[in-house]
Amino acid sequence: MMKLTNVNMKSDWLPVDLVMEILKRLPVKTLIRFLSVSNLWASTIRSRDFMKLFLNVSLTRPKGLLFLFRHGYYGLVLSPKTHQPSSFTTFHVNCHSPQWSTVFPSVHGLICYAQATRLVIYNPCTRRSIALREIDTWRRPIRYHLGYDPIENAYKVLCAMLGGMRDIVKEFRVLTLGTENSWKKIENNITSHVPFGQDLCISGVLYYQAFSTDTWNDLTITSFDVRSEKLSHIKGLISSSSIIYMHNESSKLISYEEKLAVLFFVAKAIRLCVLEDAAKEEWSTKIFVLSTSIPDLNWYGKSRSTVTDTGEIITAPRFLHASVFNLDCYDLKTSSDQTVYILGNITEDTGYYVESLSSNLVENLMFL
Structure with a gap:
């Protein structure tokens, strides 16, 4: 001693x-x-300074794969992102979330899941969580979005309160984690819209897909600046194919070379649209044809898929065994593909149903 x-x-x-x-x-x-x-x-x-310093270091490392399994409860399985099966490790984390709650993508290591009007922020690295104050919604449906401001090192939750027959956004509220206990109303200066699909946070800006109620054919992406708390619309993807495939949710917002991008899926083809200039709403487009060895990449099909920041599509079957499973990887930059067989817990042969798969998990030291 x-x-x-x-x-x-x-x-x-x-x-x-x-x-x-x-x-x-x-x-x-x-x-x-x-x-x-x-x-x-x-x-x-x-200290806040060290937590920010640690997060900045974590962001320079390869990001982890995050599997969300439904096996009688919600469970999170974290693993380092790797193509070497020998270095693949997993551990189970119980999210204490009942069935049919909504779980949102990881934002710099934090995950949030909603149960009616109750929202829980969870850090799978520290295995700690915090429940945010409930919102008086008058029984209106709501959508939550978690964003991160790298300048102020602040996490904020954007709440969109919906109404009407088509779930139109009626009101926005926001809460800053760790400094605020109540939701504050923010100015909604954008046109009426209906959000859909998953969101994405890049460099302090939160994005989600939406349809404008002006024509119901006007495809937009709504952006929320986490620091200034300002909302805006990004257009420029208006085309018959864009409307059809985004309406069917056969698309996904991704970060491609640190830029906002949208992936569209048509059978064995991929259409990648990259936002080159947000102010001018200028997009570039690339088309990729997949080999027959790559499974159907429809996000709601027979497999679960995710896209890394480096432009690699990773696909896993919807049903996995704990002992061994395979990941299909397709690199958009090199147009190459490979299958990686992962050796998990060889003593367990339990099957898991995969709810979602994401590839943007980093180590975060934030104590909730």
């Missing part, structure tokens, strides 16, 4: 900046254990 005390005293003599430089290279699991090393280390690890 005396030897440990002496070590702690010497560690407290180190400059705080040096301690942070050392600690930022360690995994979350190790940092949580180090909270008990000394008061200095505990206060340093829990």
Whole structure:
């Protein structure tokens, strides 16, 4: 015990900046254990400056695959993103979420899931969660969107309150995690619209797909600047094929080379539309023809798919076994594909139904 005390005293003599430089290279699991090393280390690890520093380092590493399984309950399985089966590891995390709740994509390591008017923010790395204050919706349906502002290192939840026969957005509210306890109403200065599909947050801007109620054929993407809390519409994808395939939800918003992009799916072909200039609403388009070895990539088909920031499409079967399963990978940049067989828990042969698959999970130290 005396030897440990002496070590702690010497560690407290180190400059705080040096301690942070050392600690930022360690995994979350190790940092949580180090909270008990000394008061200095505990206060340093829990500080906002260090959490932002650690997140910035995490964002430079390969992002993890996140599987959402339904097996009597919602479970999250985290694994490092890799093509080497020998280094593939998994662990199970119970989300404590009943069936048929809504789970949203990971945003810089945090996940949110909604149960009616109740929203829970969950960090799978620390396995801690927090329930946000409920909204008085007068029984109106709502949509939640989680966004991150990299400048202020702040997470904000955007709430769209819907109404009418077609679930038109009637009102927006926002809440900042860790600093606010109540939802505040923000100005809705954009045209009336109906949101659909999953959202996406890139460089402090939150995006989701929508139809304008002006013509019901006007396809738009709604953007929300997380820092300024300003809303706007992005157009430029108006075409007969865009309307048909986005209406059928055979499309997905993705980050492609740090730009907003939309993937459209037509049988064995992929249409990639990249937003080159948001102010001018200019898009570039590329067409890819997939080989017959790649399964159907319709997001609501027989497989579950995700797209990495580097332009790689990863597809998994809807039903997986814990002992072994395969991932199909297609690289948009090289037009090459491969199948990776993953060896999981060889002692378990349980089957899992895959609700969703995403590839943007990073280690986050935020304590909820």
